[in-house]
Amino acid sequence: MVPFFERDLRGHNMVRRTDKAALLPVALDRDSEKPMHRQLYDQLRDMILTGRLTAGERLPSTRTLAQDLGVSRNTVASAFDQLLAEGYLEGRVGAGSYVTTELPESSWPAANDPGAGANPRTRGLSKRGERLASLRHLRKGNRHPAFTAGMPDLKEFPFDIWARLMSRAWRNPPMDILANTEPAGYRPLREAIAGYVRTSRAVRCHADQVIIVSGAQQAIGLAAHVLLDDGDPVLVEEPGYPGVRGVLLAAGAELIPVPVDDEGFDVEAGERMAADARLACVAPSHEYPLGVTMSLSRRLKLLDWASRCDSWVIEDDYDSEFRYSGRPLAALQGLDRDGRVVYVGSFSKVMFPSLRLGYLIVPEDLIDPFRQARAALDDHPSTTGQPALAQFIEEGYFAAHLRRMKKLYGARQEALLAAGQKYLAGDLDLKATETGMHLPAFFKPALSARMSDVEASSRARARGITVSAMSEYSSTGPGRQGLLLGFAAVPEHQIEASVRKLAEALAGD
Incomplete structure (x- = not known):
């Protein structure tokens, strides 16, 4: 040979x-x-x-x-x-x-040959398949960074450092990397993540509780497969992120939309709606899309409900690293004394989306069931980016990147608020957010009388501006009309001109 x-x-x-x-x-x-x-x-x-x-x-x-x-x-x-x-x-x-x-x-x-193409017969989907096929998948606006919600500034990521770490890991890789088939993921990365969340998010854990996945949706899907039976009721935020609903439906859950108000997820309403709910899936640090932070009293009520009802809580902590004001918030998992919370984190928002690495932190007594389920469903995660990410965290580059981006994004939010006050004050109600990468902008009566938020989103896109319609996140009806304005990926010097274009789109001419 x-x-x-x-x-x-x-x-x-x-x-x-x-x-x-x-x-x-x-x-x-x-x-x-x-x-x-x-x-x-x-x-x-x-x-x-x-x-x-x-x-x-x-x-x-x-x-x-x-x-x-x-x-x-x-x-x-x-x-x-x-x-x-x-x-x-x-x-x-x-x-x-x-x-x-x-x-x-x-x-x-x-x-x-008319028979050479797709068969025109109607295909019989399962009921679950029909529900998944009917979900509305929100369009990604990567071509127009102004104002794509949830998109980090990819140009500011230190790819020179990342390339060096990738090269170091793979130039002469040891056999334990090449042959790594551990369902929970690369051990040094799990240790680095455990150390990071213990310090920055007050999460109570050790490396054995960390399971590496390809992102938050896979994490939630894995938790749902382990903790739910077909038809189990699951409490979800309303409005909420469609991707979360999709993975829960794929696991056979019956979704119970629970209203979100100024204090966040309404625990008492959820208990009234489904006293026998098996699980609640929430984003207490920054509910999406409303941007609300769950109050301490609601957090404690949620943990009490889970303990009393022998239920579970998935905590989706997707972008809490970017907190601009107020006291640092501890994770819900850190308040949990009964082992009821499965904590979910992702590197997509804080680094770059195509990295496709996230993690779960599971209660101590669920380590083996989760590992076995991971092995059955997906064997083990790709190791390609894991060694470099472990070094990126351990050598301090991750913390340095977060500090820099937090300062940068904070300034961009302030610029967006100033431009919004100048050009959008008559149409949209814009308020500062303490956490995250987007602002919810609710319609004022004058704008509601002219168009829907879906039409406003379409008009903006025609002018090269990407804004998501708030109603697209609701599963129970149109809901409150508004737009999501992502500011993280928009350079500060471009924000005013982009807001002016949005104002022109909303003028309805």
């Missing part, structure tokens, strides 16, 4: 030059009366005509394909010559053979 790696003069691994074309699913029958070059021709032609090999796709070289199939190079060359002669392939000097881009459409059966 030809080695994939070669050694340089210093003994380091170098990647050998190799054919990068796709492996082809060709099977040749050596006992067939049909010559092997004809078998190869027929199979490649069929792959081209059925679209399995697409126009412009590069084929392996004759030498590589001959090695793959265990035949002589002349056998492959004969098949290629025939395909070239008939116009199915085209040769490019010095670059190899490609599927032709000029084959007439009439030659493609897939384009003319």
